[in-house]
Amino acid sequence: MKQIAQLSLPAFEVLWEDLRAGSVPYPFDVSQHGETLDERARIKAAVHADLERRNLVRRGRPEPDLEDALNLLARPELRVVALCIPDMNQQRLVRASVVARGGYAVLVTQEDTSITLKSLQPNEIATSLANAMPPGRPGPGKLVTVPAQAFENQPQQEGFRQAVRSAENDDVRIAKQMLTGPAIGNGHFLVQLGQGRTKRDFPPVTWIDTNQGRYSNIETRSGWFTISPADNMGLARHLGQVLAMTSER
Numbered sequence: 066m067k068q069i070a071q072l073s074l075p076a077f078e079v080l081w082e083d084l085r086a087g088s089v090p091y092p093f094d095v096s097q098h099g100e101t102l103d104e105r106a107r108i109k110a111a112v113h114a115d116l117e118r119r120n121l122v123r124r125g126r127p128e129p130d131l132e133d134a135l136n137l138l139a140r141p142e143l144r145v146v147a148l149c150i151p152d153m154n155q156q157r158l159v160r161a162s163v164v165a166r167g168g169y170a171v172l173v174t175q176e177d178t179s180i181t182l183k184s185l186q187p188n189e190i191a192t193s194l195a196n197a198m199p200p201g202r203p204g205p206g207k208l209v210t211v212p213a214q215a216f217e218n219q220p221q222q223e224g225f226r227q228a229v230r231s232a233e234n235d236d237v238r239i240a241k242q243m244l245t246g247p248a249i250g251n252g253h254f255l256v257q258l259g260q261g262r263t264k265r266d267f268p269p270v271t272w273i274d275t276n277q278g279r280y281s282n283i284e285t286r287s288g289w290f291t292i293s294p295a296d297n298m299g300l301a302r303h304l305g306q307v308l309a310m311t312s313e314r
Contacts, residue, residue, distance in 0.1 A: 204278025
């Protein structure tokens, strides 16, 4: 993994506008800087001067590696989004994304006052994104796969009631024990392939942090969910499983 650039939020926003890249993609939160035209002009001039000094912009245009990375963020073939709330009692969010096209991939992370772009190999997507999340320890329990109906509180049809009663086996009890809160944090990975009308979404990888530890949840087949204790490497493995689905076209 190689760092392309670390940009202040005003610098990122100015370059994004210069490239006419459209709306800043989810999950990033970058507001326009400057309330008046004069203030806006001063900010843009200061940003360009600073980036020129850092050799990230030349004659008003981003250096090729940085321009390619920003254009890829705007129009990727594959987009993997990560959003995490480390502490439900605070407003801090951890935001990251990997975008890729062919053999070219970029990890983008947002901190409080900056956005960092790093190039990486396609086989590093899952681990790099998982490592961008806060660390978590696996909670007690084991990997189980259970039907979604097992978590329905009051099924409306007798057939559903029977399915739930029969599903109330050891795996369901273990799953319910693992997911019993309260959750002190949570997060998710979202995988999208393509753009516009051809965009295809894949099963999300979600997780919760509890006082016992971290648990991940992924829909492995229609109506069935795999729940397991997980650290960051466990999250990377689950994300890798979803990424493998993107090649099954």
